[in-house]
Amino acid sequence: MxxxxxxxxxxxxxxxxxxxxxxxxxxxxxxxxxxxxxxxxxxxxxxxxxxxxxxxxxxxxxxxxxxxxxxxxxxxxxxxxxxxxxxxxxxxxxxxxxxxxxxxxxxxxxxxxPEVKVVPGGQAIGVTLKSDGIMVVRDSYVEQEDGNKVYPAQEAGIQVGDSLLEINGVKIKSKHHLARLIHQSGERGEKLELKIRKINDSIVFKEAMPVKDKSGYYMLGIYVDDGASGVGTMSFYEFEEGYYGALGHMITEDSSQLKVDVGEGEIVRANISGINQSSQGLPGEKLGTFLREQEILGNIMKNNSFGIYGKLSVQPEHPHFEKPIPIASVFEIEEGAAKMYTVIEGGEIEEFEIEIEKVIKQYRPSEKGLVIRIVDQELLKESGGIVQGMSGSPIVQNGKLAGAVTHVFLNDSTRGYGILAQWMVMETQALRDKNTREFAS
The missing domain is CATH 2.60.40.1080 (Immunoglobulin-like)
Structure with missing residues (x-):
């Protein structure tokens, strides 16, 4: 016992x-x-x-x-x-x-x-995004007439990733406007007071003195950019209110890969004129043309790790879906056959066979929820697999929107990652709720 x-x-x-x-x-x-x-x-x-x-x-x-x-x-x-x-x-x-x-x-x-139904995308879109502020993308120096190199921006505490918002109380409109304001202040011998947004969204003020370079132009010694543009694919849109999601990944500035904070932006119809296939570990790309004067489809209101989001001003037609379809949850997606919708020539959306090789069981919003393989012989012949510009192409399985293509494997262009559609739809729902609250107030 x-x-x-x-x-x-x-x-x-x-x-x-x-x-x-x-x-x-x-x-x-x-x-x-x-x-x-x-x-x-x-x-x-x-x-x-x-x-x-x-x-x-x-x-x-x-x-x-x-x-x-x-x-x-x-x-x-x-x-x-x-x-x-x-x-x-x-x-x-x-x-x-x-x-x-x-x-x-x-x-x-x-x-x-709640069960949400959306219309899958696949349309080729041109994206133009102007940053909220002028982005500092690389450090540099000013070379003076005597060959001496000075670093006025670094000495003032201006860092890569900063967004320059104002100079001496004047809102900066573009990178060319910034260059002009710096030069004019330098000619007058004035110090610059810069209003800056840091990467963590805090606002600080810094003082810097422009320095004349060997060509006689006043500078601070930084490389800047004020936005990004390119071709991508719409992932889905809500039939009634017109909120959409596209790309499935963040838009970044080319040289620094820093996030572009949304100032102004829009998506327009794009025309695909051809495809450069992937080769020797380099991703291929869609060759697209678009003009801002072309038909504007909608604005860009949000840019984050899950794509770009906004509201359509024009609802595009879809040759394969007359009605909205449900979103598949992570529990419903299976390894096996699925379909991808994208444009490989002109503006026509085509349907292609793919294989979902792996479903990553994500219970919170995260990137790279699917591993996919292109098995459609026509698409493989035309593109060699996944190329730049296919980002956002919707993936449909068993009549439900499962996800969207986001990245290609550099060592195997037939394979790549996808994001789960349920995380993208959460972003449009949050955007709609935010706009509803702002309208009500």
Missing amino acids: KKAKKIILINLILILLLAPLASDFLFLVGLPNYCQIIEGNEEELEIRLPFMVSVSSKQEGSLKVNGRKITTQGLNVNLTEPLALQASSVGRYNLKFKLFGIIPLQRMIVNVM
Whole structure:
């Protein structure tokens, strides 16, 4: 009897000691601390652990775990089987997992989102984005008439990544306007007071004195840029309100790869005149032409790691989709056949066969959720695989928008990454909600 009591006591002590580590262990093996599901869909988490746990939530509602409604009292769940989650209404639930019903293991937030339907894209678009401020993209120096090199910008504390907003209270309109303001102040012998936005969005003021270079022009000794432009692909748009997502990745300044903060921007129709195929580890590219005077499709309101977003002024037609289709959640996407939509000549959207090789189970917004391979022989013949300008091309599987193409593998142009569509749609929803709040106020 004493021996049995001793064993029980030792087991209880071990459980109490190991319990704090169990949360990290469960997360590593597949039980996330955050999960997003779509209203009405049953989503399954594959945990496969030899544990019986109790799951409870203070938020009583429509959420079911393994077919049973969640309660404050808790449900016993066997983690050796898939954890099936389903809710018939939108809401947010904070689930608590306990071992033996008493030892806390982990919390998991389940966010139930409404089912959203969008029209897939595939249209070739020209993108013109003017930065909010003039971006410092590289350090330099000013070479004076006697050959001496000086560094007025560096000495003033101006750094790569800074955005120059104003000089002596005058808003800077372009990089050419900036050069003119610097030279004029230098001719008058005036110091510059610069209003600067740092990478962390803080605002600072710096003073700098322009220096005359050997050609007689006053400078600060920095390279700057004021935007970016190029060709890409629209990923989707909302049928009723017209918010769209495109590219699936951030627009950056070419030389520094710094994010371009949105000042002004628009997307226009583009025409694809040809394709340079990938070769020797270099990505190919679509050869596109567009003019700002061409038909403007919409504005650009947001530029982040998941693409560019804004609102359409013209709703484009789609030859393959007359009606919106649902967004696939990460739980619904399967390894196997899918279709990609993009333009390889002129402005016509074409449908191509691809293979989803890997689905990365992401429960929070993140990049690179899919690994894909081009298997369509026509597309391989025309482009050799994924090329620049295909970024944003929508991926559809089983009648649902699964994701969008984002990057190509440099060592194998037939393969690349895709972003999950559900993360891109979150961005348009946030943009719409923000605009609604601003309009209401």
